[in-house]
Amino acid sequence: MSTRSMTPSRLVVALVAAGVIGGAGASFVSASMAAATAANTAASVSAAASVAAPAVTPVDFTQVVQRYGPAVVNISVSGMKKVAGQGMPGLDPDDPFYEFFKRFAVPGGQGQREMPVRGEGSGFIVDPNGIILTNAHVVSDAKVVTVKLTDRREFSAKVLGTDPKTDIAVLKIDAKNLPVVPLGSARDLQVGEWVLAIGSPFGFENSVTVGVVSAKRRSLPDDGYVPFIQTDVALNPGNSGGPLFDSRGQVVGINSQIFSRTGGYQGLSFAIPIEVATRVRDQIVAHGSVRHAKLGVTVQEVNQTLADSFRLEKPEGALVASVEKGGPADRAGLQSGDVILKADGKPIVASGDLPALIGEASPGDKVALEIWRQGKRQEITARLGDASEKAASTAAADDKAANGRIGLALRPLDPQERREAGVDGGLLVEGAGGPAAMAGVQPGDVLMAVNGTPVKSIEQARAALAKSDKSVALLIMRDGNRIFVPVRIG
Numbered sequence: 001m002s003t004r005s006m007t008p009s010r011l012v013v014a015l016v017a018a019g020v021i022g023g024a025g026a027s028f029v030s031a032s033m034a035a036a037t038a039a040n041t042a043a044s045v046s047a048a049a050s051v052a053a054p055a056v057t058p059v060d061f062t063q064v065v066q067r068y069g070p071a072v073v074n075i076s077v078s079g080m081k082k083v084a085g086q087g088m089p090g091l092d093p094d095d096p097f098y099e100f101f102k103r104f105a106v107p108g109g110q111g112q113r114e115m116p117v118r119g120e121g122s123g124f125i126v127d128p129n130g131i132i133l134t135n136a137h138v139v140s141d142a143k144v145v146t147v148k149l150t151d152r153r154e155f156s157a158k159v160l161g162t163d164p165k166t167d168i169a170v171l172k173i174d175a176k177n178l179p180v181v182p183l184g185s186a187r188d189l190q191v192g193e194w195v196l197a198i199g200s201p202f203g204f205e206n207s208v209t210v211g212v213v214s215a216k217r218r219s220l221p222d223d224g225y226v227p228f229i230q231t232d233v234a235l236n237p238g239n240s241g242g243p244l245f246d247s248r249g250q251v252v253g254i255n256s257q258i259f260s261r262t263g264g265y266q267g268l269s270f271a272i273p274i275e276v277a278t279r280v281r282d283q284i285v286a287h288g289s290v291r292h293a294k295l296g297v298t299v300q301e302v303n304q305t306l307a308d309s310f311r312l313e314k315p316e317g318a319l320v321a322s323v324e325k326g327g328p329a330d331r332a333g334l335q336s337g338d339v340i341l342k343a344d345g346k347p348i349v350a351s352g353d354l355p356a357l358i359g360e361a362s363p364g365d366k367v368a369l370e371i372w373r374q375g376k377r378q379e380i381t382a383r384l385g386d387a388s389e390k391a392a393s394t395a396a397a398d399d400k401a402a403n404g405r406i407g408l409a410l411r412p413l414d415p416q417e418r419r420e421a422g423v424d425g426g427l428l429v430e431g432a433g434g435p436a437a438m439a440g441v442q443p444g445d446v447l448m449a450v451n452g453t454p455v456k457s458i459e460q461a462r463a464a465l466a467k468s469d470k471s472v473a474l475l476i477m478r479d480g481n482r483i484f485v486p487v488r489i490g
Contacts, residue, residue: 059247061194063249065196065198069198069206071178072122073124073149074200074203075134075138075147076119076120076148078119078144079144080117080143081117117141120238121134121241123241124181125180126180130173131160131285132170132172132173133170134241134254135168135240135272140162142159145159149178153175155174157173160288161284165290165292165387169241170280181243182249183250183278184251184252185274186229186275188252189216191213193212195210195211195212195244197211197233197235197243197255198243199239199240199242200242201239209233211234214232215229216230218352225276225359226276226356227276228272237263237264239255240255242255252271252274253271253273254274291362291387292386293358293361293384293385295358297323297334298322299319301351302339303486305473305486308469309471310339316347316350317349317372318353319338319339319351320334320335321475328383329382332381332383334380335373336448337373337473337475337484339371340370343368343370365384367382367384368380368381374452407434408447409431409432410458411428423477424456425456426446426448427455427456427461428444429447430443435489439487440485441474441487442478444478445478446478448475449475452473452475469489471486471489473486
């Protein structure tokens with residue numbers, strides 16, 4: 001089926017088979033290089049012999065594959081997709097005249113038409129009565145979903161539900177006494193631990209690859225609800241939805257994405273923790289849909305310059321750039337410029353840690369937040385809302401002034417500009433140079449706060465900037481979005 005929509009800058013590729021088989025390159029060592037390597041190795045043997053190396057026993061996954069491989073399935077999907085009507089209807093894209101007719105399309109060839117699309121992925125059985133877990137992007141827009149078992153039986157599958165936020169889908173086939181995989185815990189995984197994947201890369205069913213856990217709780221762009229497991233297990237299109245096993249033979253994740261500049265495996269693979277998948281599965285089986293909690297904030301990373309600006313000991317936490325009006329964070333008293341350091345006692349090191357922790361909660365749960373505000377730690381308790389709820393809409397004369405320290409020319413917004421921007425304060429950036437321009441501030445931006453302190457007048461901006469030493473954090477609004485811009489002074 002079609003892959004998830006992703007921009008080239010993101011470089012994260014959803015693993016749906018596209019039906020392309022490529023040749024694999026082979027590395028080699030020249031005779032002279034091999035001889036030199038052998039000589040160097042022999043020379044170092046005597047020195048290395050005195051150093052006792054720990055014995056390493058390779059992990060044997062053969063029993064895992066033999067026992068649980070039959071519970072891993074191949075999923076093929078088909079559907080219709082609307083495409084531009086350019087070109088010659090019915091002409092094969094591989095035909096040498098295809099591009100010619102596409103470029104010089106005849107009148108009436110414009111518009112949209114439907115074309116059949118097909119794709120493949122993987123999945124695994126978690127209930128002997130036919131419940132299967134896979135990725136949501138594997139079955140996205142599918143009209144027909146077919147599940148093939150290792151014994152070559154095929155079943156038409158029903159999609160019980162999908163959750164795009166976590167990329168989880170639950171399927172059901174009409175069968176009994178099926179083999180199942182045991183579910184483990186991603187929380188117990190350790191970085192460096194061996195793991196195994198089984199799936200259908202490029203349609204090669206029940207292919208096995210192994211590697212180690214490279215990192216845990218990785219956050220990826222646009223996937224804030226999932227604390228991914230990063231591995232170096234070789235995955236390719238078609239592996240999507242397949243299980244990730246630990247060395248004990250338990251499923252700890254669902255293989256979902258790779259980080260790639262080519263579209264193929266480059267050593268960075270990502271799996272959804274099984275705890276996330278089972279929580280979604282339980283809701284879909286029980287209710288047919290999934291509810292997610294929300295705090296109602298937009299956060300950004302804290303780098304060293306922002307940490308210096310907010311007088312933090314180190315660059316950690318999630319910096320609150322904006323707060324949804326009337327949302328859970330707003331009702332709890334959270335403000336733009338606050339830095340969230342902990343949620344329910346769990347440290348927030350990177351900004352991506354916060355949405356992943358919130359994603360583990362349910363609407364209505366209370367969460368205790370430790371925040372950094374104006375140089376002091378505070379405790380705030382927020383009751384989480386439902387992510388499906390729509391955000392409340394926000395409502396929304398000094399002389400011009402310039403600040404030579406950072407290179408800003410500012411003036412207050414007039415009433416019409418405040419209404420259009422939906423704000424009740426802020427200063428318009430009429431010119432930017434020096435440190436501010438180097439940091440990315442542009443004319444037309446609206447300066448909302450300095451080091452977390454809102455500014456509504458030139459005097460307030462001057463006073464806030466005068467207190468800054470090495471750096472300053474400017475809260476800028478541009479095109480309706482707010483973000484803190486760290487600026488080095490001098």
